Amino acid sequence: MDDHSFLTKPVFGLDIIAKSALLTDRLKELSVHHYECCVSYKKILKAMDFNIDTVTDYHNIPFLPVRLFKQHELLSIEKDQIIKSMTSSGTTGQQVSKIFLDRTTAKLQTKVLAKIVESYVGKSRLPMIILDSSSVVKDRAMFSARGAGILGFSMFGRDKVYALDENMALDFEALEAFLERHKGKEILLFGFTFMIWQYFYKFLKETDHCIDLSNGILIHGGGWKKLEGQSVSQEKFKEELKNVCGIKKIHDYYGMVEQTGSVFMECEHGYLHSSTFGDVIIRRAFDFSVADFGEEGIIQVLSVIPESYPGHSLLTEDKGVLLGEDSCPCGRKGKFFKVTGRLKNAEIRGCSDTYVPQF
Amino acid sequence: MLRLEVVAIPMYLNSKIQLMAGNDKFSEMPALKPLVPFDDSVIRFLDELSGLLIKHPQGRDFPEIITFGFYVRKSSITRLKRSYEDLKSNVGRGVSFHIAPSNVPINFAYSLLVGLLSGNACIVRLSSKELTLTNILCDILSTLLDMPKFSELKEYVSLIKYEQDTEINSFFSSICDLRIIWGGDNTVKELRKSPLPPRSFDITFADRYSFCLIRAAEYLNIKDKRKMAFNFYNDTYLFDQNACTSPRLIFWVGDLENIRKAKEIFWHALHELLIEKKYLVQPMMAVDKYSLSCDVALDYENVALPIAPDNLISRIELESLQSDLPERTCAGGSFFEYSDQVPDKLSNFVSRKFQTLTYIGFKRDELVEYFANLEMVGLDRIVPCGKASEFSLVWDGYDLIRHMSRVVSFE
Numbered sequence: 001m002d003d004h005s006f007l008t009k010p011v012f013g014l015d016i017i018a019k020s021a022l023l024t025d026r027l028k029e030l031s032v033h034h035y036e037c038c039v040s041y042k043k044i045l046k047a048m049d050f051n052i053d054t055v056t057d058y059h060n061i062p063f064l065p066v067r068l069f070k071q072h073e074l075l076s077i078e079k080d081q082i083i084k085s086m087t088s089s090g091t092t093g094q095q096v097s098k099i100f101l102d103r104t105t106a107k108l109q110t111k112v113l114a115k116i117v118e119s120y121v122g123k124s125r126l127p128m129i130i131l132d133s134s135s136v137v138k139d140r141a142m143f144s145a146r147g148a149g150i151l152g153f154s155m156f157g158r159d160k161v162y163a164l165d166e167n168m169a170l171d172f173e174a175l176e177a178f179l180e181r182h183k184g185k186e187i188l189l190f191g192f193t194f195m196i197w198q199y200f201y202k203f204l205k206e207t208d209h210c211i212d213l214s215n216g217i218l219i220h221g222g223g224w225k226k227l228e229g230q231s232v233s234q235e236k237f238k239e240e241l242k243n244v245c246g247i248k249k250i251h252d253y254y255g256m257v258e259q260t261g262s263v264f265m266e267c268e269h270g271y272l273h274s275s276t277f278g279d280v281i282i283r284r285a286f287d288f289s290v291a292d293f294g295e296e297g298i299i300q301v302l303s304v305i306p307e308s309y310p311g312h313s314l315l316t317e318d319k320g321v322l323l324g325e326d327s328c329p330c331g332r333k334g335k336f337f338k339v340t341g342r343l344k345n346a347e348i349r350g351c352s353d354t355y356v357p358q359f
Numbered sequence: 360m361l362r363l364e365v366v367a368i369p370m371y372l373n374s375k376i377q378l379m380a381g382n383d384k385f386s387e388m389p390a391l392k393p394l395v396p397f398d399d400s401v402i403r404f405l406d407e408l409s410g411l412l413i414k415h416p417q418g419r420d421f422p423e424i425i426t427f428g429f430y431v432r433k434s435s436i437t438r439l440k441r442s443y444e445d446l447k448s449n450v451g452r453g454v455s456f457h458i459a460p461s462n463v464p465i466n467f468a469y470s471l472l473v474g475l476l477s478g479n480a481c482i483v484r485l486s487s488k489e490l491t492l493t494n495i496l497c498d499i500l501s502t503l504l505d506m507p508k509f510s511e512l513k514e515y516v517s518l519i520k521y522e523q524d525t526e527i528n529s530f531f532s533s534i535c536d537l538r539i540i541w542g543g544d545n546t547v548k549e550l551r552k553s554p555l556p557p558r559s560f561d562i563t564f565a566d567r568y569s570f571c572l573i574r575a576a577e578y579l580n581i582k583d584k585r586k587m588a589f590n591f592y593n594d595t596y597l598f599d600q601n602a603c604t605s606p607r608l609i610f611w612v613g614d615l616e617n618i619r620k621a622k623e624i625f626w627h628a629l630h631e632l633l634i635e636k637k638y639l640v641q642p643m644m645a646v647d648k649y650s651l652s653c654d655v656a657l658d659y660e661n662v663a664l665p666i667a668p669d670n671l672i673s674r675i676e677l678e679s680l681q682s683d684l685p686e687r688t689c690a691g692g693s694f695f696e697y698s699d700q701v702p703d704k705l706s707n708f709v710s711r712k713f714q715t716l717t718y719i720g721f722k723r724d725e726l727v728e729y730f731a732n733l734e735m736v737g738l739d740r741i742v743p744c745g746k747a748s749e750f751s752l753v754w755d756g757y758d759l760i761r762h763m764s765r766v767v768s769f770e
Contacts, residue, residue: 008435040657047664065650105637263718285642287669288649298642317646346599346644 001033003110006277006304011115012332014276016325019334023279024058026304027312031061034310037076041310059281059290063300063315068098069258077102077308086148092095099257105308109261110155110303112277116265117156119275119332120251121217126183127182128157129175131191131200133164145257146192146222152260153190153219163191163200169182170203175211186215192222196241197232204244214246221253221263225342234270254339258311262303264337269329271336278303281335282322283315296321296340317343366534372527379493380501381516385482389534391514393451394478396764397440401475404512406433406501411499423465430750431472434562439476439752449764451478453536458528458550461486462543462601469750470539471516476752477763480515482531487522515591518556529553537763539616540564543603562762564603564755567714568685571606571744572702575621576612577720587719588628594717596638597748603755604715604740604747608684610705611698612720618698626672633671633692640670644691648673651689673718678706706733714755717744 006022031052034041038149041064045052050062058142068087081102088097101109130150138146154160161178165171179187191200196218202210218241229239238250254272255263262278274280279291282297291297299320306312320339328336367386368376382388394401412418412428429435451533455474459467467485474481485493504513521527532538532553540550543566555561571591581587595605611618648670655675656662663676673693677684680697687695697704716738718726726741739756742749752759 043662044653044656047652047662049666050665065646065653067646067650068653068657080668214557285645285670286640288645298646315649316647317643319642343643344641346641346647 001029001307002113006338007108007111007115009276011275012119012273012278013160014332015333019276019279020058022276023302023304024056025284027061027302028052028055028057030304030307030312031055033307034312038074039232040072040074041076048195058279058302058313061302061313063313064310066097066256066258066314066316068311069099069311070095071099073098074309074311075312076320080225081308086145086257086260088145088338096256099260099311100309105306108305109152110298112261113263114155115277116275117153117219117262118264119153120219121156121186121188122314123286125156125158125177125185126188126217128154128190129163129178130154130160131163131189131196131218133166133168133219134162144174148257148260149192150190154165157188157190164195168195168199170200170209172209172211179211179213184215186217187213187337188219189213189216189218189219189247191236193220193223195226197227197237198221199231201241203246211245214248216245216247217249217251219253219265223342224339228341235256239312256301256314256316258314259301259303259305261305267328267330267332267336271323271330272326272338273328273330273332274335276334280320280335282320282337291322292325293322298343299339300355319343323341363424365526367660372524372530374523375524375527377520378483379448379497379518379520380474381504381518382514383517384514385517385519385531386534388454388480388482388514388517391454391480392651393453393765394475394515396443396449396451396478396760397436397476398478398487400512402433402436404509405431405472405475405510408499408503409433411503415495415499417495420511420589421465421495424492424495427444427465427468436476438716442752443760446761446766447625448767448769449761450479450505450767451480452763452765453479454534455479455481455537455763456531456535457482457483458541459485460546461488461490462734463598464490466541467493467518467606470498470541471518473759473763474539475515476576477760479537479763481714482517482519482535484531485518485520487520521698523549525549525552532559535559537562539763546760562757562759566753567603568688568711568712569604569606569715569717569747570608570610570713571717571719572610572612572705572721573621573625573744574720575611575617575717578621579617581720584624584628585632587744588625591625591629592636593745594747594759596636596692599644599690600692603747606715606717606747607688607693608697610702611696612700612702613698614700615698622696626674630668630672638671638692641691642734645670647689648693651675651687651693655687655695680704682708682710684708685710685712702729706735709733709735709737712735713739715740715742715747716740717747719744 006026035045055061060143067355072209080101083103084101086099086107130148137150161174163175241247252266253263264272264274266272279302281300283300284291284297296319300319302313318339319341320337322335322337325335409428415424418425457470459470467483471481471483503509504516519671528550532555536559538561540547540561541564547563547565581678598605652664652673652675656664661678665674674696676696
C-alpha cells in the first residue's frame with residue numbers, strides 16, 4: 001500500500017500493455033486494502049461472492065455505484081485520520097456525496113493532478129485568474145466540489161486573482177490591473193463551465209468591456225448539463241469565449257469529487273484523456289460488458305488514488321464513447337473519449353408516478 | 360334541470376382546461392341526478408364502446424384497449440352486476456372527480472368505468488403528458504358521447520386535461536362528492552392541499568407493496584414452466600415492475616434443496632422469456648438496479664447477490680425480512696428473495712402498505728384459511744400468479760361500487 005513508486009511513471013507515456021499491468025497491480029492492491037479496512041466494501045464484495053485473488057485484469061474488479069457515496073459514509077480509515085472531507089456540488093434538496101481524505105490520499109491527489117496539469121500548462125507556475133468568486137473557498141471546514149476544485153487547481157498558478165466579486169459580478173478593475181502586471185506573459189485561467197458562461201462570458205458579451213486573454217490557457221470543468229439547456233455546445237463555448245476575450249487554449253476536464261486528482265483533461269484535439277493514474281471503461285447497459293470503440297455506454301471511472309475511501313472503481317451516471325487508445329494525434333498515450341451526457345431517468349410504466357409535478 | 364345553485368368556474372381557470380371528451384359545463388354537474396348502479400343507459404353505452412374497441416385497428420399496438428373492450432361488453436358487465444343484486448336502494452353519490460395516473464394510460468378508462476357503474480357523474484383529469492393511447496380512447500369516447508342517443512349520458516362525463524394546478528384541483532374538489540386519486544403517495548399529498556366539502560371523501564390509491572409466494576415443491580411439479588414464467592412476466596415486466604400490484608419480493612416456501620432447484624428453473628425460464636420479448640434494459644434502470652443491490656448488501660447482514668448473465672433480472676437474496684424492505688424498491692426487474700420452511704414470518708412482516716399477494720403452488724382455499732387467521736393490517740388481494748394486474752371492481756381493499764354509491768335505508 002505504501003509503495004507509491006507508480007508515481008514515477010510518465011503521466012501520458014504508458015502504452016496499453018504497461019498501463020494495464022500498472023492498473024491491475026495497483027487497483028487489485030486497493031481492492032484488497034478496502035476489503036480489509038472498509039466493512040461496507042467487504043459486505044458488498046462478499047454479497048457478490050467476489051474473490052479479489054482471482055483478478056488478473058483490472059476490468060474485472062467490481063465497481064461501486066457512485067450513488068452509494070450519497071447514501072453512505074464510506075471510509076477505509078479511522079475517523080481520527082480524516083484531515084479533510086469533501087462534498088459534491090448538488091443543488092438544494094439533492095443528496096450530496098461525502099468523501100473523506102487522510103493525509104496520504106490528499107497528497108496523492110495533489111501529486112497526480114499536478115502531473116496531469118503539467119502536461120497541458122508546463123512546469124512553471126503561471127499568473128492565474130480564477131473565474132469565480134473568492135467567497136466559494138472561504139468556508140474551509142467543509143469543501144464543496146467547487147471550492148475543492150479551485151483550491152486544487154490554484155497550486156498551478158501564482159499571483160492569483162478572483163475574477164468575480166461576492167455578487168458574482170465581474171471585478172473588471174482587478175482584472176485590468178492583473179493583466180497590466182502580466183502583459184505578454186502566459187496566463188492560467190480556471191473555472192467551472194457554467195459559471196464561466198453565465199457570469200464571465202455573458203458579462204463581456206453584454207457590455208462593451210474588452211479584455212485580452214489571447215495568452216491564456218483556460219481549464220474548466222463541472223459538466224455541461226446546465227449549459228445544454230441553453231444549447232451551448234463545447235464548440236460554441238470555445239468559439240464564443242474566443243470572440244469575447246481572444247482565448248485560444250481551452251481545456252475541459254471530466255472528473256468528480258469521488259475521484260479528485262485523477263481527472264480526464266481535454267487535449268488540443270478536443271478529446272478527454274485518461275492518464276497513467278486513472279482510466280475509463282465504457283460499459284453496456286444490458287450486461288455491463290465492455291463496449292466497443294465508438295459505442296456509447298455507461299462510464300466507469302478508475303483511479304489509483306483513493307486509499308482512505310473505497311472509490312478506486314466507480315460506476316458513474318454519465319454516458320460516454322471511447323474513441324481510441326494510445327493513438328490520439330496529440331501524442332498522449334492512454335484512452336481518449338467523449339462524455340455524451342448524463343443518463344436519462346428511466347422511462348417506466350406502472351401506476352406509481354415517478355415525477356410528481358406531472359402527475 | 361338544475362337542482363342546486365351553480366358555482367361557476369372562474370374564466371381564467373376554465374381557459375387552462377382542455378376538454379378531451381364529454382360535457383364542458385363542469386359547474387352544472389352537481390345539479391345532475393345521480394344514476395343507479397349499473398344503470399341501463401350506462402350498460403348500453405359501454406356495450407357500444409366495447410364494439411368499437413374490440414375491433415380497433417390499433418388494438419395490435421395497444422392490447423390493453425382490447426382487454427378493456429372485452430371488460431365493458433354487456434355480457435361481462437352483466438356478470439359483474441350479479442355481485443351487486445342487493446344494491447336495490449343505492450344511488451350514485453353525485454359528482455366524482457378522478458385524478459388518473461400518468462404512467463398507466465389505460466387506467467383512466469377503468470376509473471371512469473367504476474365512476475359510471477356506481478352511478479356518478481365523472482370528471483376525469485387525464486395526465487397532461489401526450490399519450491397515444493389516451494388520445495385514441497378520448498377520440499372514441501368523444502365520438503360516442505356526441506351521438507344523439509347518448510346525449511343524456513354525455514352530461515355525466517368530462518374528460519379533461521390541465522397542467523398541474525392547485526387552483527383547478529381545488530375548484531373540482533369543491534364541487535365533488537367523491538375524489539378518486541391514483542398515482543401514489545405524492546399525488547395524494549398534492550391533492551390533499553385542496554379541501555373537500557364536508558360530506559365528500561377520498562378514495563386514494565397510495566404507494567403499495569406486493570409480493571409473490573411460491574411453494575418450491577409444487578412449482579417443480581408444474582409441467583408448463585414457460586407458461587408460469589409468462590404469468591410472472593405479466594405481473595411484473597409488462598409494467599416495468601412498477602405497478603402497485605407487481606411483486607418485488609419472492610417468498611420461497613419449502614426445504615432448501617427444492618428451493619434451490621426451483622429458483623434455478625424459475626429464473627432461467629423468466630430469463631429466456633425476457634430475451635424473447637426483447638425486454639429493454641435502459642441504462643439508468645441498470646444503474647438503479649445495481650445501486651439498490653449494493654445499497655442493500657451494505658445495509659443488511661449476509662445478503663447474497665447471485666451472479667447473473669446480464670442486467671435483465673436483478674436478484675437480492677435476504678437472510679431476514681427487515682421492516683424497511685418495502686421502502687427499498689426499484690423498477691425494471693429487481694427482486695428480493697427470502698426462503699423459509701413455512702410462510703409464518705409473513706404475519707409480522709406484512710404492514711399497511713401491502714397490497715397484492717400472488718401465489719404459485721398453493722390452493723386458493725388453503726390461503727384463504729391461512730390468512731384469515733393471521734389478522735394482518737395489510738394485504739388486500741390474494742390472486743394466482745399472472746392475475747396481479749387484472750382489474751377488479753374490488754381494488755385496494757375498496758369495493759368500489761358499494762363505496763362510491765349511497766345507501767338509502769328504509770325501515
